[in-house]
Amino acid sequence: MEKSSSITSYNTLQWIEENKTGYLIPDRPPANAMTAAFFAELNDLRINKISGSEVKAIIIYGRGRHFSSGAALDELYDMVLKETIINTEGKIIRYPDSMKNNLDALQFFNKLNIPVIAAINGVCLGSGLELALHCHFRISVPNAVLGLPESSYNLMPGLGGVQQLLANRISKMNAMDIIFKGNSFSATEGLNIGIIDRIVPKNKLMEAATLLAEISANDYRKYLKPDYLHRFDEQFTEN
């Protein structure tokens, strides 16, 4: 079969279409921080590229050693200061459009009718984990570092992460542990509480993600998530 492949490069991310699979790559190594520019480009990508694209599955992974360390805080504070409108009593009357757009960008992937797979290749924190949680599947390397550290900065997960955690039907105790304590946790812990679907060796991550994409792409949403994972288990070999 003829291989078709196209690459779209932005400053902070890359989009590759290959064999009807789209690869979305946060591309600011080493940490692949999700800056304002990242979200602007992500929104541009989803509206102008992905929406009209013929890809049948999407795989998201970070360039280099990590998935993403999350938002750039300083920039975020500046944006909130600049865009929030307060009345004379100090009450917020308009929330920053940028934040709403950022949420739209992540929700877009969750709502797609094609499988979206996060291939977590290292550190995946804050809005990085929120992006992964908006994906339909999460495959991780063994030494990934996961977490929602927002509360340690007197913040909370702002891009739907709390709701996504709970939607994965993890226990309230586990969700409260993660969100209140803000500690990072391992892929194994993520697997145990039910937010990581599979852990695979580092050198097999892309192979595993591609296999899962193939398995789930043709009849996605016709079966339940465990059915696709079951088929994945039958076909995937670690060695």
Next chain:
Amino acid sequence: MAMTEQYIHWEQKESIGILTLNNPPENYLTEPEFVSLAQLKEWLRDDVHGLIINGAGRHFSAGADFDKIRKQSLNVSEMKDSLLKGNALVNFIADLELPVVAAISGICFGGGLEIALACDIRICTQRSLFAFPEINLNLIPALGGLKRLQNLCGQRNAMELLMRGDSLNAPLALELKIIDQVVKGKDCRDIAIQYLNSLIQDRPKKVIQMLMRSFRNAERLDFEEAQKKDVEMFCELALEASLSGKNQMFN
């Protein structure tokens, strides 16, 4: 600081409020509104950042005092009123923008289980027992426990518990996800306090409130609506953090 209403004891340890069902040995609930809602609101001052509910002595609570119910049932409208008050109290606890932990020793039946189910997290001892025995008296749980139980353990298990009225031991309750943690020893109060403390220490009240509101929204709002609210709360916190950061710079 410690205060006592009849059958209820209140104590505040630093930022944790401790509500104790205090009618030993079984801690029967004499009213569905087992603590006056107005009183509870007064106790929950600004400096309370988390709440523990537990029972005095060996048991959490064996539930309603059925003798009293039997007498009361002669007057249906009076009974309905008192149950509605009980509902309002239990819903108030379930809606609190504070983390609420039930520390359950021994028996946790009927109304006792209704209270425990309204909490966010349930920690119990190995010898704890759980049941909705109402069916044995041809009654049903009236304080919202059925819905809360369903959310935790699913329709089938909830139906079995409700319709059979059987009691569950701690390991089984853990397996059914009705309980979050089973601890060794006779008393889990200290462990519950320690756990709650590990959640809220160093967290400003506002962050705690907004996180809990987000959890509550997950149960009462449409998914995307709840996410939108999260964005707004995040912005409020970020605004505060950035303003206080700026202030620090000027100081």
